[in-house]
Amino acid sequence: MKLSNILLVSFFLSLFGGMAQESNDVSVTKALELMGSRFEITVVAPNEDIGYINIDEAVSEIKRIEKMISSWDENSETSLINRNAGIKPVKVSKELFSLIDRAVRVSEITDGAFDITYASADKIWRFDGSMSRMPSHDEITQSVTKIGYDRIKLDNENQTVFLTQVGMKIGFGAIGKGYAADKAKELLVSKQVKAGIINASGDLTTWGTKADGGNWMVGISNPLDKSKVFSWLPVVESSVATSGNYEKYVVFQGKKYSHIIDPRTGYPTSGVNSVSIFAKKVELCDALATAVFVMGRDTGLHMINQLDGVEAVVVDSENKIHKSSGVVFEQNQ
Ligand code: ADP
Ligand code: MG
Numbered sequence: 001m002k003l004s005n006i007l008l009v010s011f012f013l014s015l016f017g018g019m020a021q022e023s024n025d026v027s028v029t030k031a032l033e034l035m036g037s038r039f040e041i042t043v044v045a046p047n048e049d050i051g052y053i054n055i056d057e058a059v060s061e062i063k064r065i066e067k068m069i070s071s072w073d074e075n076s077e078t079s080l081i082n083r084n085a086g087i088k089p090v091k092v093s094k095e096l097f098s099l100i101d102r103a104v105r106v107s108e109i110t111d112g113a114f115d116i117t118y119a120s121a122d123k124i125w126r127f128d129g130s131m132s133r134m135p136s137h138d139e140i141t142q143s144v145t146k147i148g149y150d151r152i153k154l155d156n157e158n159q160t161v162f163l164t165q166v167g168m169k170i171g172f173g174a175i176g177k178g179y180a181a182d183k184a185k186e187l188l189v190s191k192q193v194k195a196g197i198i199n200a201s202g203d204l205t206t207w208g209t210k211a212d213g214g215n216w217m218v219g220i221s222n223p224l225d226k227s228k229v230f231s232w233l234p235v236v237e238s239s240v241a242t243s244g245n246y247e248k249y250v251v252f253q254g255k256k257y258s259h260i261i262d263p264r265t266g267y268p269t270s271g272v273n274s275v276s277i278f279a280k281k282v283e284l285c286d287a288l289a290t291a292v293f294v295m296g297r298d299t300g301l302h303m304i305n306q307l308d309g310v311e312a313v314v315v316d317s318e319n320k321i322h323k324s325s326g327v328v329f330e331q332n333q
Contacts, residue, residue: 025194027211030055035066037177037201043188044195044211054193058184065180068096069172071119078170082119086166089155097159100152103175106287107149110303114291115263117163119171120146125268127248127259134252144266174260178203178241178286198282203241203289205282223273223315230321235278241285243293244274256317260293269294271317277304278311278327288312297322 028051029042041058045051070076074083077092084090092100103116122143124135135143146167153162163170172179177200184198185205195208197216206216215236219229223244233240248259249268257268275292277285288310292300297314304312304324312324 025211026051028052028055034062035177035180040199042197043193044208054188058188058198061184061187062180065183069176071171081161081163082169085163085168089160089162091158091160094159097161099179100161101154104149104152110291110295112149112264113294114174114287115147115149116170116172117147117149117152117168118263119169120167121261125261127250131250140266144263147263174290175283175287177201178283181205181282203282203286205239206235207237220276220313224319238278238280239282239285240276240278241282241289242274242276243289260290262294271296273315273317273319276313279309
């Protein structure tokens, strides 16, 4: 499929476009492994040394968040909540409480397609090539019985979180990278870093403009060939996150099953190759990208069209592009 389309996202063409930076600013980029993902941090700074100091500050912030939300670190607040599932409510920091509260809201608006208690599922699907047969329907149904965001009890007053059933778990695999990127940006903005981009494996957020005054651009890549870009989009003072099935999937009898599981059924989703979500905060983009993947093209786009300030581009399993109502394609011919 040859695409020479230009994507125009009208709501991005806001006041911010084309603000000029001072000419001697430099752009500094560093890539590193954080939260089990590849992060790439770019800042616009008066000189390289200051740029690298700023990047180190962002890295510390991301590590701080990882410590809070990691399911691997048994000392994290998240592990404490999980260990006490079915036992007792756990008092947590305001920050984690709010993150969980927002995650539950995303579950509500997506009718459970996004659910941080997905972590309670029995790991019957593996996407590392080690699966030799499709699990049975019973195994699949059984694997999701502990999932249910409505069984997370949040007590605002006491700032406690209670997973009401034994064996329940929460995990931030589908929202944590986005949250960390938002917080890293917030920290740098508070330190007067005038522009940058925090890119957590394709889930990214930007502020300001490039050192040369141009907009930050993001490519929507062809799910069948990641080196090919369908279209470039300006991302101005906002964020984008992409979930794609080109990375992790299994094939049974010619059908591709993606690594994103419908928490309501236990079955991996199919029919969608990739979902990109555009919104102010990358946390929301990250969570909604997963949700739209689960909901499928039509239901997913219908939901996005009802949300203010959120847009989506969905590439279906035939590699056809579908978009929410605020995204305008223009034929570049
Ligand atoms: P990626 O951006 O790598 O495609 P996502 O941000 O969509 O990944 O998150 C995928 C991770 O989220 C999975 O590895 C799993 O831990 C978790 N996850 C999978 N399905 C769901 C779901 N429906 N709701 C919440 N978390 C999920
Ligand atoms: Mg996600």
